[in-house]
Amino acid sequence: MASRRDELNAYTFARKRMVGAFLQPGGGGNDEDAPRPLRAVLPSFVVAAVVVAGFGMWGVLKPAAPPNWDNGKYILQGKSSTTRYVILNDGPNKEPTLHQVLNMSSARLVLAAGATVLSVADDVLDKYPRRGATIGIPYAPDKLPKKDDAGKAKLWSVCDTKSKQNAQSTVGQSVFIAADQDEKTLKDPARVLDENQALYVQQPNLDAKTDGSFYLVDSNGVKHAIGTYNQTGDQINALKLALFGQSPEAQRVTNDWMNTLADGNPVQFPDIPGLGDKPQNSRLDLSDSKQKKVGRLLSFQDAFYVVGLDHLYRITPFQYQLMKYDPRVVSAYGSNEAKADPINASDINKLQPQIDDHLMTEHPDMPTHQLKAVNIGEKPRTVICSTYAGADQDGRIKRTVWADGEYPAKVSANSLSAHVTAGHGLLYRAVDGGVLDTSGQTSSGSYFLITDAGLRYSLPASTAAPTADGSSAPAAPAAPAAKSEANEAQARLDYKDVLPPQVPAEWSKLVPAGPVLDTTAAVQPQNA
Structure with a gap:
C-alpha cells in the first residue's frame, strides 16, 4: 500500500505533466521540466505597467495647446465644446484678443486667406487673458461647400x-x-x-x-x-x-x-396670298380639280404644302397642324374635314419653279414638329420645370423643360429655401441678359455663394476688408474694386482659385437670400 509521501509524489508528477502539456518545456529534456507559470506572466505585467506609466507621464508633460496657436492665423475650435474662436490684434493697444465667432464663414472672413482649423483644449481657451466680444454675421453659413465642388456648374x-x-x-x-x-x-x-x-x-x-x-x-x-x-x-x-x-x-x-x-x-396661322374668308380658285396647274382652291392642303411623302394663288407653299408639320383649323382653310373644304390630300409626283415635278418654302423659315424660333x-x-x-442647362459656345443660354407628376427631388413642406443637393453648393456670378460672356475677360454681375442650406449669400463688391490686426485694407480704385473685393472675400472663404460659373439672374433671384458675406460685418460685435 502506497504511503502518503508516494501519493504526494504521484500528484506532483501528474500536475507537472499537465502543465508541461500546455507550456513549452524549459529545454532540459525532462518531461517534468516545465516553466513556472508566474515566470511567464510576471514580465507581461511589468511591461504593461511601464506602458501605462509612460502614457500617464505623456499626458502630464504634453502641452495643452499646439505651439503658436494664438498667433492669429488659425480658426480655433474648442475640443469639447466645438465653439469657434479667432484671435485678432484689436485690443486697446493692438494686443491679441480672443473672440468667439458665430460661424465658420465669419471666422474665415476675418482672417487671412488660407486659415486652417486648429483644435485647442477648452480650458486653455477659457484661461486666455484677453477676451473680446462675440463677433460674426448672424445666420451666415457654418457649413461651406468644398472648393472642388463650388466651381462646378449645376443644373x-x-x-x-x-x-x-x-x-x-x-x-x-x-x-x-x-x-x-x-x-x-x-x-x-x-x-x-x-x-x-x-x-x-x-x-x-x-x-x-x-x-x-x-x-x-x-x-x-x-x-x-x-x-x-x-x-x-x-x-x-x-x-x-x-x-x-x-x-x-x-x-x-x-x-x-x-x-x-x-x-x-x-x-399665328400662316398668311397665304389669296387666302381669305371666301374660297377662290388657284391658277396652279394641278391634275386634280378639287385641289385647285387657295388654302387646300397637300402632302407628298413626308412634306406638306398649301395651295396659294400662284404658288405652292411648303409648310412645316407644325404649320400643317395649325392650318387644319384655320377658318379660312376650313372654308376651302366646304363640309369636308380639312386634311392633306396626296399630290402626285408629276404635279410636284411640274410645279418645282412655283414651290415657295419661305414660310418654313419665316420665324426660326417656332417649333417645326x-x-x-x-x-x-x-x-x-x-x-413643370424650366431648367437652365448652361450656355453654348456663343454664350446663348440653353434651356430644357421637364415635366412629371412629382418634383425632381423631395422638398420640405412650406420650405422657404431652395433645394440644393446635400453636400453641394456653388460660388457663381449672376448676370443679366440672354447671352453670357464666353471670353472670360469681364467680371460684370453679382457674386453669390449658395450652400446646401438653400440660401444664396452675396459677396460684396465695395467694402474694405479688415485684416487680422484689426485695421482695414486701403481703398482700391473705383474701376477694379468690384472684382478685387469679390476676389478677396472669395479667397478668404478658401475659394481663391475657383472660377465662378455664370448663372442668369432670372434663376438666381428665385433662391431666397441670406445675409451678405461682408468682411467688415464679420468683425462686428454680436452681444445682443
Whole structure:
C-alpha cells in the first residue's frame, strides 16, 4: 500500500505533466521540466505597467495647446465644446484678443486667406487673458461647400405645380440646384420634353378685369403667346383648338416661372396670298380639280404644302397642324374635314419653279414638329420645370423643360429655401441678359455663394476688408474694386482659385437670400 509521501509524489508528477502539456518545456529534456507559470506572466505585467506609466507621464508633460496657436492665423475650435474662436490684434493697444465667432464663414472672413482649423483644449481657451466680444454675421453659413465642388456648374431648375383647383393663388413653386442623382433626374429623357412635346400655360391675370395671356412652351424653353392682341376671340380659340383640342384648360403658372423662359414669336396661322374668308380658285396647274382652291392642303411623302394663288407653299408639320383649323382653310373644304390630300409626283415635278418654302423659315424660333401638350388631357404631368442647362459656345443660354407628376427631388413642406443637393453648393456670378460672356475677360454681375442650406449669400463688391490686426485694407480704385473685393472675400472663404460659373439672374433671384458675406460685418460685435 502506497504511503502518503508516494501519493504526494504521484500528484506532483501528474500536475507537472499537465502543465508541461500546455507550456513549452524549459529545454532540459525532462518531461517534468516545465516553466513556472508566474515566470511567464510576471514580465507581461511589468511591461504593461511601464506602458501605462509612460502614457500617464505623456499626458502630464504634453502641452495643452499646439505651439503658436494664438498667433492669429488659425480658426480655433474648442475640443469639447466645438465653439469657434479667432484671435485678432484689436485690443486697446493692438494686443491679441480672443473672440468667439458665430460661424465658420465669419471666422474665415476675418482672417487671412488660407486659415486652417486648429483644435485647442477648452480650458486653455477659457484661461486666455484677453477676451473680446462675440463677433460674426448672424445666420451666415457654418457649413461651406468644398472648393472642388463650388466651381462646378449645376443644373438650375424652377418648378411650378398645379393645384387641384388650378387657382393662381395655390400654384406651388420650388427651386432646385441639382447635382448627382438630382441632376440625373432633371436630365431623364423620359421626363424632359422632346421636339414633339409642349406645355400649355396661362400667366397670372394682369388685373381684376384682364386675364393672363395663354402660352405654348416648347422643348427649348421658348414661350409663344397664343395669338396677338389684334386677333378676334374666334381666331384665338381656333388656334387653341388646333394645338390643344376641345375646351382645354391651361395650367396656371407664376410670373417668376415665365420670366425664366425665352421670348418667342406668337403662334399665328400662316398668311397665304389669296387666302381669305371666301374660297377662290388657284391658277396652279394641278391634275386634280378639287385641289385647285387657295388654302387646300397637300402632302407628298413626308412634306406638306398649301395651295396659294400662284404658288405652292411648303409648310412645316407644325404649320400643317395649325392650318387644319384655320377658318379660312376650313372654308376651302366646304363640309369636308380639312386634311392633306396626296399630290402626285408629276404635279410636284411640274410645279418645282412655283414651290415657295419661305414660310418654313419665316420665324426660326417656332417649333417645326406637330406638338402634343403633356400637362393637359389624360395623365397630365403638372409639375413643370424650366431648367437652365448652361450656355453654348456663343454664350446663348440653353434651356430644357421637364415635366412629371412629382418634383425632381423631395422638398420640405412650406420650405422657404431652395433645394440644393446635400453636400453641394456653388460660388457663381449672376448676370443679366440672354447671352453670357464666353471670353472670360469681364467680371460684370453679382457674386453669390449658395450652400446646401438653400440660401444664396452675396459677396460684396465695395467694402474694405479688415485684416487680422484689426485695421482695414486701403481703398482700391473705383474701376477694379468690384472684382478685387469679390476676389478677396472669395479667397478668404478658401475659394481663391475657383472660377465662378455664370448663372442668369432670372434663376438666381428665385433662391431666397441670406445675409451678405461682408468682411467688415464679420468683425462686428454680436452681444445682443
